Amino acid sequence: MLNFTFKNRTEILFGKDQIQEVAARLPENAKVMFLYGGGSIKNNGIYADVTGVLNGVVVTEFAGVEPNPEFETLMKAVQVARDNEVNFILAVGGGSVIDGAKFIAAAVNFTGDPWDILVKDAEFGEPLPIGAVLTLPATGSESNGNSVVNRKETAQKRAFGSDKVQPVFAVLDPQYTFSLPARQVSNGVVDAFVHVIEQYLTYPVNAPLQDRFAEGILQTLVSEGPKALATPQDYDVRANIMWSATMALNGLIGKGVPQDWATHMIGHELTALYSLDHAQTLAIVLPSLMFVQRDHKSAKILQLGERVFGITEGEDAKRIDLTIKAVQDFFEAMQVNTRLSDYQIDKSNINDIVANLEKNGMTSLGEHGDIDLAKAREILTLAA
Template sequence: MFNFSFHNPTRIIFGREQMTQLSNLVKPFQKVLLIYGGGSIKNNGVYQQVTAALTESSFIEFSGVEPNPSFETLMRAADIVRREKIDFILAVGGGSVIDGAKFVAAAALFNGDAWDILAKGAKITEAVPLGCVLTLPATGTESNGNSVVTRYETQEKLAFSSPLVYPQFAILDPTVTYSLPPKQAANGVVDAFVHVMEQYLTYPVNAPVQDRFAEGLLLTLIEEGPKVIADPENYEVRANVMWAATMALNGLIGQGVPQDWATHMIGHEITALYGLDHAQTLAIVLPALMQQQRQQKRAKLLQYGQRVWQLQHQDEERLIDEAISHTRHFFERMGVPTRLTDYGLNAEVVDKLVEKLVQHKMVKLGEHGDITPEVSRSILQQAL
């Protein structure tokens, strides 16, 4: 196991009717920016609960954050933070809204072109404090310092990370997810599953605690994920999926172990160029990447097949084939297709995607840094 230093400052408030705690959590702040997406929170009662909790605070609303949050939209919110001297940001929504709020928190106090935070990795030295109310379990962003933003003008989807943008608190009430459309619920399960895989499916470093945590999360998502679609108002199912998605990317299972993230980097380019949902791109790329990197990931692929899918074949190559096949079938069972052609994309897109990876210096991806542009090309070709 590698050396590590782990600290997660986000306070999680989990369970039914936990929105009642919101008023005490925001009370110390004088001016709040309430940031949310397209307005679905007004249909499921979340907006009404949040605004009722903010009656003792002065707050300004900012709506319209897109499913892949737009740099242009978020900069308008950052302008409001500066102009109105906002001292706290409350994000209410799914991963895109929370990611967007993190960027706003950093951009509002950034001295210079805020795009440099994403494009050049410019250091963030201060950020507006923020908290969140999660309505869509998927990305784990509610308790980490990561954010992904899209600049539609240039068709770029880029990420940044800073400990300064960890939410101070995250309210997770599984009941608010009952009204999610099946597609969004399925995407959330796939997203969380791939987050675990990016930290787990690398190579062994004698870290059994992290491995078993990761395998437990994968099994939970495999067992509970389909139930979310079949029985959407089952509280226990929703609670288990919500907590698994948070645990998948709060930093815990990634401590002391190698990580991959090539699936995400390639997937970001598919979203930026062709508008596919984030989880759809992950479902496309991961099985193809597992096939392409089967030798580099051999030991962990065998472990994954045996422990997660309970495969017992003596023929190791067959076991790996079936582990990959089971993964693909799980995504398909969740209603998320796993081929580029399923989304109307053909071989012509491969060169464009590889060009974007090169443009963004994504030329040494994976836990070994051996996923070059040519290897990415092979992965995308296998994903057709």
């Protein structure tokens, strides 16, 4: 196992009606930015719950944070936060809203161009504290310091990470996921699954506990994901998915093991160029990446097949093929298509995707740094 340090600062408030705990966790003399996305929280009762617990608190609302939050929108929120002297952000939504809150928190007191936080890893001080009310389990953003921001103007999707912007608390009430459209449920499960895979499907380093943690999350998602589509009001199913998505990317399972985020990096370019849902891009890229990298990942692919999908018969090469197919079949069972052509993206577009990878410096991806532009092209061609 590799050396590591681990600390997770986020207090998880899990279960029914935990929204009632929020007021007690706000700072004295709080001036809160209530940040959210579209109008769905006004239709499903979450908005009323949040405004109820914020009664008596100075609140500035900012709505309209997009899926794949846009830099331009977030900069408007930064200005609103400055104008209203906000000292706390309460992000209510899924990963996009929470990611947006992290960027806003970092940018409010930043003296340069805030885009540098994303493209130059610029240091920032005195970020605003953040609380989260999760409505879409997927990214794990509610208990990590990662943020991904899109910029249409330059066709870029860039990320930054810092424990300084990790939420100080997060409300995880499975009831808040009952009204999610099927597409968002599907995307959330696929996103969480791939988060685990990116920290697991590399090469063995004698970390059996981390492997078993990861496999437990994967098994839970494979079992419970289709149930969430079939029985959307099942509290226990939604609770298991919500907790799995949080555990997938709160930092625990990635400690002491190598990681491979190439699927995400290639997928980001598909979102930046063609506005695909994040999980759709992952479902396109991962099976093909597994096939292209099968020799380097063979031991862990075989382990994944045996422990998660029950694939034990046949020669190694056949078991690897069956495991890759099992992953692809799972995505399809979650109603997320796995080919570029499914989204009307032609092979001729691969040149643009590879060019964007080069522009953004994504030229040596993977746990071995061996996914160069040629291999990225091979992966995308296989996924066409």
